[in-house]
Amino acid sequence: MVRGLSKRFGSLRALDGLDLDVPPGRLTALIGPNGAGKTTAFACISGALRPSTGSVRFENHEISGTPYHRVARLGIARTYQIVQTFGEMSVLDAVIVGALLRHRRVADARAFALKTIEALGLGPKRDALCRSLTIADKKRLEVARALATEPRLLLLDEVMAGLTPAEGAAAVELLRAIIATGVAILMVEHVMEVVMPLAEHVVVLAAGKPIFAGDPRAAVNDPVVIEAYLGRP
Amino acid sequence: MSVRSHVAALAAVSAALIALALGYHNPFILDLVFTGLIFAVLGQSWNWISGYAGQISFGHALFFGCGAYAAALFAVHHGSPWLALVGGAVVAAVLAVLVGFPCFALRGHYFSIATIAVAAIAEITASNADVLGKANGFEMPILAPSLAALQFTDKGQYVLVALGLFVIAQLATVGLERSRLGYYLRAIRQNQEAAASVGIDARLAKLVTYAGCGALAALAGALYAQQTLYVGPEDTLGLPISISIALVGVVGGLSTVWGPALGAFVYVVLARYGGAMLGGSGRGLDLVLYGALILLIVSLQPDGLAGFARFVRRRGTAASS
Amino acid sequence: MAVDFGPLPQLIVSGILTGLLFALISVGLTLIFGVMDVVNFAHGEFLMLAMYATFGAGLIGLNPILALPVVALLMFLVGAIVYRVLIRRLLAGPPSAVVFGTFGLLVFLQGAAQFLFTSDYRSVPNPPFQGTLHLGSINLGEAQIVAGLGALVLTAFVFAFVEYTEPGRALRALSEDRVAAQLMGIDVQRMNAFAFGLGIACAGAAGALLMLTYQAYPRVGTEFALTAFVVVALGGFGSVQGALVGAVLVGLVEVLGGFYISPALKMIPVYVLYLLVVLVRPQGLLGRR
Numbered sequence: 108m109v110r111g112l113s114k115r116f117g118s119l120r121a122l123d124g125l126d127l128d129v130p131p132g133r134l135t136a137l138i139g140p141n142g143a144g145k146t147t148a149f150a151c152i153s154g155a156l157r158p159s160t161g162s163v164r165f166e167n168h169e170i171s172g173t174p175y176h177r178v179a180r181l182g183i184a185r186t187y188q189i190v191q192t193f194g195e196m197s198v199l200d201a202v203i204v205g206a207l208l209r210h211r212r213v214a215d216a217r218a219f220a221l222k223t224i225e226a227l228g229l230g231p232k233r234d235a236l237c238r239s240l241t242i243a244d245k246k247r248l249e250v251a252r253a254l255a256t257e258p259r260l261l262l263l264d265e266v267m268a269g270l271t272p273a274e275g276a277a278a279v280e281l282l283r284a285i286i287a288t289g290v291a292i293l294m295v296e297h298v299m300e301v302v303m304p305l306a307e308h309v310v311v312l313a314a315g316k317p318i319f320a321g322d323p324r325a326a327v328n329d330p331v332v333i334e335a336y337l338g339r340p
Numbered sequence: 341m342s343v344r345s346h347v348a349a350l351a352a353v354s355a356a357l358i359a360l361a362l363g364y365h366n367p368f369i370l371d372l373v374f375t376g377l378i379f380a381v382l383g384q385s386w387n388w389i390s391g392y393a394g395q396i397s398f399g400h401a402l403f404f405g406c407g408a409y410a411a412a413l414f415a416v417h418h419g420s421p422w423l424a425l426v427g428g429a430v431v432a433a434v435l436a437v438l439v440g441f442p443c444f445a446l447r448g449h450y451f452s453i454a455t456i457a458v459a460a461i462a463e464i465t466a467s468n469a470d471v472l473g474k475a476n477g478f479e480m481p482i483l484a485p486s487l488a489a490l491q492f493t494d495k496g497q498y499v500l501v502a503l504g505l506f507v508i509a510q511l512a513t514v515g516l517e518r519s520r521l522g523y524y525l526r527a528i529r530q531n532q533e534a535a536a537s538v539g540i541d542a543r544l545a546k547l548v549t550y551a552g553c554g555a556l557a558a559l560a561g562a563l564y565a566q567q568t569l570y571v572g573p574e575d576t577l578g579l580p581i582s583i584s585i586a587l588v589g590v591v592g593g594l595s596t597v598w599g600p601a602l603g604a605f606v607y608v609v610l611a612r613y614g615g616a617m618l619g620g621s622g623r624g625l626d627l628v629l630y631g632a633l634i635l636l637i638v639s640l641q642p643d644g645l646a647g648f649a650r651f652v653r654r655r656g657t658a659a660s661s
Numbered sequence: 662m663a664v665d666f667g668p669l670p671q672l673i674v675s676g677i678l679t680g681l682l683f684a685l686i687s688v689g690l691t692l693i694f695g696v697m698d699v700v701n702f703a704h705g706e707f708l709m710l711a712m713y714a715t716f717g718a719g720l721i722g723l724n725p726i727l728a729l730p731v732v733a734l735l736m737f738l739v740g741a742i743v744y745r746v747l748i749r750r751l752l753a754g755p756p757s758a759v760v761f762g763t764f765g766l767l768v769f770l771q772g773a774a775q776f777l778f779t780s781d782y783r784s785v786p787n788p789p790f791q792g793t794l795h796l797g798s799i800n801l802g803e804a805q806i807v808a809g810l811g812a813l814v815l816t817a818f819v820f821a822f823v824e825y826t827e828p829g830r831a832l833r834a835l836s837e838d839r840v841a842a843q844l845m846g847i848d849v850q851r852m853n854a855f856a857f858g859l860g861i862a863c864a865g866a867a868g869a870l871l872m873l874t875y876q877a878y879p880r881v882g883t884e885f886a887l888t889a890f891v892v893v894a895l896g897g898f899g900s901v902q903g904a905l906v907g908a909v910l911v912g913l914v915e916v917l918g919g920f921y922i923s924p925a926l927k928m929i930p931v932y933v934l935y936l937l938v939v940l941v942r943p944q945g946l947l948g949r950r
Contacts, residue, residue: 175536185537193530204527207520208539216520256538396760398702442940449700449898450939452760453890457932460887468925579883587768590761624775624879631769638762639750 127152127293127310129260134282134292136302136323139312140336146188146264148312149295153185153262154178165260179208184253185262190245192237198248199224199233205255220255227251227281243274250281254290261285263294267301279305299327299336311335346514346597350507353601357503361496370495374567376608377502381509381560383588383600388553390586391594392516393546394529395444399455400585402439402462403554405577406432407561409466412478412571421490421566428562429555436554440547456579463577477572480565490566498567505559506601512556513597521545557585587630591637606633671799672916678801678809680912682867685812686885687892687904688819689863695836695899696856699748702763705886706770707861711736711868712877713778719785719872726789726807729869736865740858748857749850767883774879782876790873804873811870819863820901832856836899888915888928891935896946903947910934 127148129135139145150156152163157172164170170178184205193201199217202224206216224233227247232240240248246266253261263282267275282305286292296302302309302323309326311319313335319326326332360373382404390396410428411421443454466472483489485497492498516522524545527535532542565571575581584607592603611626690704711732718728743766751762790803823829831852834842843849875881892911896903911931919927938946 175533176539176541179537179539187534187537191531191534191537193527193534196526196530200523200526204523204535204540205538207523211520213518213520213523252534252538396757398764442936446939446943448756449760450894450943452700453894454936454939456887457891457935461929461932464926464929468923579887580880583764583768586764590764594757624772624777627768627772628776629772631765631767631772634761634765634768635747638754638758638765639747 128308129291129293130307131259131291132286132289133307134286134294134305135308135310136294136296136306137310137312138296138299138302138326141297145295145297145312149262149264152293153183153264179256179258182257182259183262184256184258184260186246186249186253186264186266188264188268190242190249192240192245192248194236194238196237197234198229198237198240198251201237201248202251202255205252208256216255223251223255226284227254242269243271243277246270246278247281250285254285258290260291260293263292263296265295265297267296267298275301303327343514343518346510349598350510354503354507357499361499361503365494365496367495370499372608374495374499374502376604377499377506378560378564379584379588379607380601380604381502381505382557382585383592383603384509384513385553385556385560386585386589387594387596387600388513388516388556389546389550390589391596391599392522392525392529393549394448394525395546395550396448396452396586397455397582398452398579398586399457399459399582400557401577401579401581402435402455402459403432403557404561404564404581404585405459405462405466405573406435406554407558407563408565408571408576409472409478409561410558411562411565412473412480415480415565416478420488421562422488425559425562428558432554432558433551436550437547440550441543444543444546444550456582459577459582460579463573463579466573466577472573473571475573477570477575480569480571482569490563491569495567498563502563505563509556510597510601512552516549516552517597521548525549587634590634591630606630667798668920670797671801672920673913674799674801675805676913676916677909678805678912679916680909681809681812681816682870682908683885683888683892683912684816684905684908685863685867685870686889687896687908688816688901689860689867690889691893691896691899691901691904692819692823692832692863693857693860694893695901696832697748697752697835697853699752699759699857700763700890700898701857701860702760702886703766703770704860704864704889705882705884706767706774707736707739707882708864708868708871708885709774709877709879709882710739710770711865712872712875712881713774713783714865715869715872716783716785716877719787724787724789725785725869725872726811729811729866732869733862733866736868737858737862739865740861741854743861744854744857749853752853771879771882774882778877778879780879782878784876785872788873802874808870808873812867815863815866816905819859820905823901828852828855888931891931895935895938900947906946 127135127137137145137148147156151171154170154173154175165181165183168181170181170183193204196204199220202220203213203216206220206223207213210216210219221233224230227250229244229247229251232244237245237248250261250266267278270278279301282292294302294306306323309319309321309323311326311332318335319329319332357373357377361370364370382400385403386397386400407425407428410431411424414421414424414427439455439458443451446454467475483491485492485494490501524535524540527538527540528542528545535542561576588603588607589600590603591606592601593599607630610629686704686708690701693699693701693704714732714735715725715728718731719725723731747762747766748759751759788804790807792803794801794803794806823832831842831847832855834845834847835849835852835856839849888911892907893904895910896905896907911934914930914934915927918930922930
């Protein structure tokens with residue numbers, strides 16, 4: 108559904124010629140070592156940055172350079188690497204804000220938000236203030252908020268960062284459940300192990316260029332990929 | 341506070357004021373109450389944009405003056421004052437959109453200064469345009485007292501109409517807080533970027549809010565004109581008016597339903613009573629007191645007087661849970 | 662409708678001189694913003710206080726020029742104290758606290774002036790420089806020239822201070838990157854107080870100069886402050902050069918507008934200019950943020 112043809116920009120070639128397809132109901136991962144250009148790619152896809160060349164298409168709409176709120180309305184939701192919560196609002200209210208996109212009446216949005224919160228296991232915390240949550244819960248909240256907008260594509264920006272192994276495992280389960288509902292997920296991730304059990308398709312970036320695209324298991328054994336992560340032996 | 345408690349408080353206040361308006365015939369007191377209600381509505385309208393929407397306006401007199409001038413113009417040209425209310429509100433809403441559309445893209449203080457600039461342009465224009473009465477403004481013709489003419493001999497009846505507007509403003513605010521727009525505004529204030537990621541068009545939300553608050557302020561302005569029967573540029577469009585409106589909002593507490601009413605109460609008490617008590621030499625003392633009050637409040641509790649109440653209540657519930 | 666270009670040279674010079682005075686006021690405002698991110702809504706009130714102080718000095722025989730150093734120093738101290746007592750506390754709170762705090766200060770000071778000094782207009786008795794200078798077709802009041810040139814000298818002085826001295830560099834470091842400046846060992850609170858004091862001193866000096874040609878009354882502060890805000894926003898918040906450029910521009914627009922359109926409407930082009938500039942270039946002409 109998302110077809111990024113080719114993107115690069117600036118006098119600094121942060122990203123050079125990335126092609127990416129994200130089919131529905133699947134998880135596609137964009138990985139690479141630090142500085143590979145993942146953040147830039149994510150920014151271009153989510154609408155934060157306008158690519159120098161190339162296009163980002165979603166369901167036949169060209170979305171590169173489109174402002175956030177319109178992108179959300181088209182059915183793309185995202186989370187943030189550094190969690191962006193509605194600090195002083197309660198968990199429930201924060202998710203209601205998301206649900207209001209598709210449910211214009213507050214009562215309907217509230218009902219949907221409650222369902223979403225329960226589904227993500229945040230039920231008991233629904234009246235807590237956003238800023239009082241743990242990092243893991245905040246990330247869960249971000250996902251809940253994003254899901255409340257009933258997206259067809261979910262963009263996750265280094266969602267595993269800062270989680271303990273137990274929290275990470277729980278997150279993996281959560282993502283599995285989300286894919287099962289038919290939502291497409293594009294994950295940008297630094298840590299490879301996390302991605303393996305989940306991803307159907309992996310694209311590896313190094314120094315702005317895609318150096319591998321395909322099955323995650325093959326990626327782990329690919330010499331080019333290993334070199335990118337560990338350096339020349 | 342729940343909707344029920346808001347309505348209860350509103351009913352209580354209304355009952356008290358109705359009793360006052362019908363029973364107590366001291367024109368000085370009734371004048372005070374009228375002014376207080378007008379400022380409560382103005383403060384509430386300011387609260388919508390500066391508190392809920394987070395874009396602080398120091399040029400709110402623009403909308404107040406809009407309504408006042410609408411009333412004056414309609415009166416001078418023998419139109420119905422009720423039409424003037426509607427007309428003023430519509431014009432104010434349109435102005436709000438025109439000003440807000442480009443200016444909401446600006447960072448906070450640039451916007452605040454822009455509001456001052458626009459109000460200043462309006463004041464200068466009104467002072468110099470024949471159509472708008474130039475510096476002397478308009479003296480509105482005195483008509484036979486009636487509801488249709490919106491003029492009364494008994495000050496108490498003005499208070500009743502003002503009370504009606506106040507009730508509308510309060511209910512609208514309660515509604516705003518609980519509406520989709522209210523949620524969106526809160527989200528925008530918390531984190532504008534995250535808000536955008538869930539589909540919130542911040543500019544549109546702010547524009548709608550601004551248009552609404554402009555209309556509300558204009559209604560207050562038109563009503564004020566009907567009572568004083570004189571509309572002049574300095575009294576209605578001047579910077580001191582904008583400052584007074586902002587003052588009411590800040591002292592009372594932003595982003596609360598009852599803050600502006602509290603602020604208006606303090607304002608009226610200090611201004612008229614204080615000034616009247618001390619006579620001519622008291623001029624300015626009311627401002628000194630407000631200023632000191634604002635400084636005190638801002639240093640201790642940025643949410644104004646209503647914020648204190650909320651703070652206490654939260655402490656109370658935390659202690660009991 | 663024929664446009665009269667005859668008085669143009671005079672208008673231009675007059676506009677520049679007026680602008681220079683705005684520059685001095687605005688430089689103080691932009692300095693305070695640049696260093697500590699505070700829009701001092703009460704800036705005009707300090708100007709007003711300085712004008713009254715100069716008037717007071719005039720009552721005991723000091724003309725504004727002689728009073729200037731005293732008034733400026735006094736205002737510097739006032740500024741530093743206001744910073745320590747109030748601004749510092751406001752900075753610890755939410756951003757709206759700063760806006761409402763300086764707003765509250767505005768109300769307080771204006772009220773105090775109204776209460777203590779009444780609304781009467783006050784001028785310095787026996788002001789110096791009452792003559793007129795004639796340069797070809799240009800006729801200018803001596804007082805206006807002295808005020809304008811004085812403002813220029815002082816603005817240049819402030820600019821040089823910020824550019825070339827040690828504390829000036831510290832101020833610039835703070836305005837560019839507060840965290841980095843702190844890591845380099847700069848005492849933020851002391852520098853903030855200093856910057857605030859300096860900004861108020863600029864307003865103070867401007868006030869003294871203004872008393873050569875103007876009168877003091879409680880509302881005079883807000884009138885000049887609005888122009889100062891327009892200047893600072895025009896030039897870009899935080900930019901000293903921007904304040905100078907913006908001020909001269911505003912001065913020219915005001916004087917030319919006053920002549921060619923109408924004296925009563927002269928501020929309208931200024932405000933329109935502001936709105937146009939910030940809409941096209943939100944950071945002002947020379948601003949960074």
